[in-house]
Amino acid sequence: MIQASAVQHGMWLAAARVAPAAYHMPLVVTFARDPDTGLLAKSCAAVAERHGLLSSAIIERDGITYVVPAAFPAALRVAGPDESIAEEIARPFNLAEGPLIRFALFGRTLVVTAHHLVFDGQSKEVLLRDLAALYSGAIPEPLPTTAADDLAADAARLAERRGAAEEFWTGRWSEPPPLVVAGLELTGRDHGPGQVHPFTPPVPDLPGLTRFETLLAAVHATLAAYGNPRVTTGVDLSTRERGPAGVIGPYATELPVGSESGADLTELRRHLRELYPHRAVPLARAVRRIRPHAALAPVSVSYRRLGETPLFDGELVEVDWLAFAGGVRGDLQLQAVDDGTTVTASLRYSPAAAPVAERFAQDLCAHLTRTAVLAIWREVFNSPEIGPDDDLFDLGGDSLTATQIIARMRKHLGIDVDIDTFFDHPTVNGVVHATAAG
Missing domain, CATH: 1.10.1200.10 (ACP-like)
Structure with a gap:
């Protein structure tokens, strides 16, 4: 039994309430032809065994959360003819029993659903790469650390950097204000059922800025154009600053990025980059008086640069990196992936934001x-x-x-x-x- 990380503990508190699908992270992979079910089953079991967190559960003892082995191993399940992919993705996990990943095969489509407690955006690529290698007959290099090693390293980083993070946030943190979008005030910071609007934002390459910074600046400018004097968005940042990139786990945090109306790209970029040294410390551990919410602000942004999609036994697969689980955290949750050429986005929105979600996407694209x-x-x-x-x-x-x-x-x-x-x-x-x- 290993004590869960600070990120896992905070997520467990929020996920234990309602709408658990908001913390599901699905990956949908469609093969060019019918896969070898037996080989795929062995590959799924092997990848879950390779990455120990996938074969775990989360329990609570006297107010402390722990990572423990799952009650049974993760295994590929062949879906029945009357089952739907959407239902599979939304099906709840038993956090105390685990495992916190599922594999289901719908004809030529493999649906992988993992809980955010053991998974982040980059974990999708790690899992797909390892799964493709195993399916193709290769044996991935042994991982240099175990799940216990990684959790211990996370605890050590937290202890080392917490003081600096507390000092950094002193005088900087304030509860994010409501945001007006196209005349509608949004205040939602919890999670619940939602809908999704897919679109392709035309993110340009600008000198001195990453595409992520350009997109985030455009989100802030669009919100400022609605008359918001101050804009604060929650931004997902990777905490994979140390250790190998080939590890699966919840190595991400959400931090607030604020801007005043009229702030330029350079100022917003400076604010964003000031956060980076403190991303290893969850905000709730650096600022004591934060009421637990699923989202830091009504509007949040997540952005990930994709690597090359691996081949399965020499064949291409079609991957839906932004598959939607049916739940949303906050009112507007913008998720985007960049394949190096095109940025593809998914705007998840709550019922409260439904009247303005598509308008926001249109205004963002116009900007x-x-x-x-x-x-x-x-x-x-x-x-x-x-x-x-x-x-x-x-x-x-x-x-x-x-x-x-x-x-x-x-x-x-x-x-x-x-x-x-x-x-x-x-x-x-x-x-x-x-x-x-x-």
């Missing part, structure tokens, strides 16, 4: 498009000072300049603009508005 077009103008003119309302012709541009901008908009954004648009609306805001209206 990102405006940001991308402005970056193209600045690149073509070789001037970082150009603003969204500067006139193309007053800047010294002409029809050749317009055609260069058009070509880059088509290449990078997939947007076709008629050259007449630049004569009728010769500003970034004008072009973007005319394109959206058309």
Whole structure:
């Protein structure tokens, strides 16, 4: 029996209340042809045994949570003809019995559902890579540490850094205010049933910024445009700063990122990067007077850069990295994955946020498009000072300049603009508005 990590304890407190599916982390893998069920079953069992947390349960003794072996091993189950993938993903876990991962096969589709208590976003890639290696006959290198080693290292980091984190948050932490989205005030910070809106935000590559920073800044700018004087969002950050990347576990935390109305990209990036040295300490351990909630703020953002999808016995598989479990934490929960070319997003929303969720996604995309077009103008003119309302012709541009901008908009954004648009609306805001209206 090993004491659970601080992250696991906080999550266990929240997950023990209602809507447990909000903490389910599904991965849906579809094979090109019918898989070898026996071989797949052996591979699933082996990967669960390899990563000890997957074969565990969480119990409580005298107010302390512990990680213990599961009552039975994780095994592949072949689903019946009347079962649905959605029901499988949403089916509750028995946290005290475990195991905290399930494998179910629906024809050619493997549905892996893990609980967030033992899993994070990067764990999906680790699991898929190990599963593919085992299915293909390879034997992965032994892991250098055990689950007990990793939990002990987590406790040591917490003890080492807690004082600095407490000092950092002193005077910085305040309860996140409600956020207005398209005229509707959102206050939800707990979890419950929800819905999902998939979309593809046009996140541009900007000098000096990662795509994650650009997307987060766009979320803040979009919320500020609704009239919010201060915006605080919960942001998922990886805590995998030490140790091997090939370990499965809940190595993530949520920290608040705030901005004042009108804050620029540089300021928001500075605030974000100031958090990084303190991400190993859960906020509830650094700030004592925090009421437990499933989410730090009504709006949260999660972003992950994907690696290469592994082959299963030499064949490609289709992977749904953003499969939805039917529950949401907070009112708007934006999850995005980046394959190096395209950012794919999933906006999960509560019933309270249902009237404005799609509007928020549309406004976010419009802001990102405006940001991308402005970056193209600045690149073509070789001037970082150009603003969204500067006139193309007053800047010294002409029809050749317009055609260069058009070509880059088509290449990078997939947007076709008629050259007449630049004569009728010769500003970034004008072009973007005319394109959206058309």
